[in-house]
Amino acid sequence: MKQFLLTALLTLTCVSGVNASGLKSLESFVKTVKTGQADFTQVVTSPAREGQVPKVKTSSGQFEFSRPNRFRFDYVKPFVQTIVADGQTLWLHDVDLNQVTARKQAAVLGSTPAALIASAADVQALQADFVLTDAPEKDGLQWVLATPRSKDGQLQSVRVGFRATGDAAAASSTLEVLEILDSFGQRSVLTFRQMKLNPPLAVTAFAFKPPIGADLIRQ
Template structure:
């Protein structure tokens, strides 16, 4: 898999899932309401991954886009459509990564791959206190019409350095607007979400993955 795609995947799953609920005093309150009230979500996303600049060179960025869905506990799906077609499905047991161009599927134990990342914790946690076992949270100042929360892992052996979450109040609740992820290697991934749906009825088949006929299936 090209390194730019690996960066996109690690940034994506170092990150995480989404926030929704009702308007509140700050980002921490909104996050707490999301965990308690939001069972599922769906949105469109645009992701910009920026790699650290090399000596004498400017930083390089790569943009991709697609759709995102999740359902508690521990199920999520990212469908990349541009500039390449790729699917990532976490079905509660296995994380499946399907690269259409390479006709290759990678299957990993979900708990081992996602166990300490925001995407896993936010879809499995029942309250904010359980998240605080692994992360420190800090409400950031409001800006750009959004409420912000910064999550920092308590241990240093993760790929993620910090996650900045931007939340937007709407007439239906609080929607996920931005995920800004900084990884341990200095790479930054910013996901902007649009058309966010709170608690949609998602069919179970969305989170079932079957390898296409003829695809190489790799189980590291």
Template sequence: MFASGAAQAQDSKPQDGLSALSVFLQSTRSGRADFTQVVTLPPRASDSGTRVARTRSSSGSFAFQRPGRFRFVYAAPLPQTIVADGKTLWLYDEDLNQVTVRAQAGALDDTPAALIAGAADLNTLQKSYELANDGAQDGLLWVRATPKARDGQTQQLRVGLRAVTPNQVELGAFEILDSFGQRSLLTFSRMQVNVSLSADTFRFTPPAGADVIRP
């Protein structure tokens, strides 16, 4: 009887990506994690004539609070901070001492942020994306999300989710393919969900002396 009950508890976890994404959207209010990002650029010809893919890596920390707030801090190799406070999107390039400011509305529609911090449920997401289960890999349940609008920079998103319990799903990874053939894989670690985050987490004030650009 104990074994049967354990099996039923296991079976009650989300069994595919769309089910896991639905649980994530409905049950996750906030979260924070560390991340690594590997960007693979389109291959180009080497001196020997062979096609060689190029990669670059970065790492940092990430926090979000639904709806509409998140913070990415790239610590290495190029320090950069991206903050969405619900109304404004801030991008701070530390090396250039430059802040780019945009209205948040519409700027994130075809980005991972729309899946993490924006949409309330699958029905909302399906207004902007074609969603499909994309199998299981590396302990994650994957969803493929193709933007319905074809004029954006993002061609396709894949989100990998980890089903911890029937009512708790963690964000495990994102894979992004853009219109230039560039592929980015973000892998999250030490994920904490539904944590208390201070309001200052999602505030940004341009540093003194920084150039502020409003395209």
């Protein structure tokens, strides 16, 4: 599950018309939202083995990002874990194991959900790595389906759900749900709350220094 968290990196809000499609909402988000903060809940469901019920694990924490290429996930329940992308390195700090894993960010992100919020300047750039299509409305949300063009990674698909808010005079759409399906059939659903658009964020918010005494693994 902890390895799977590295693929669960997409969020936040965008402004667009109430009648806009999911693709238009995504395009507006990529263009206009440069920084963001939100609380999140993540529910990971593993495929059921024969004769058994699926395993479900729930976690929660805070998320923030600064375009381009910087983001931070702070998991606080049920275990403490931090994922930080500082623009050069992707850091994973597992407090329970007292272990830090460092990877070159450019080699790790690729066709991951993080590219949708932290890398591309527009939807055309995203289309180099993803096939993007409007999906049918469901649960009152407008959806975008993002399918990686590369078939070599662990990510099978991402669905992003936007909820129309406001009235005709002040219409907007909020990106509310992120659904990630990996190649092993494991599904992760992230729901975001208390979102803030374009808040001022210090560069130091995305700095990470391995704690003294922690095992450091570079990959």
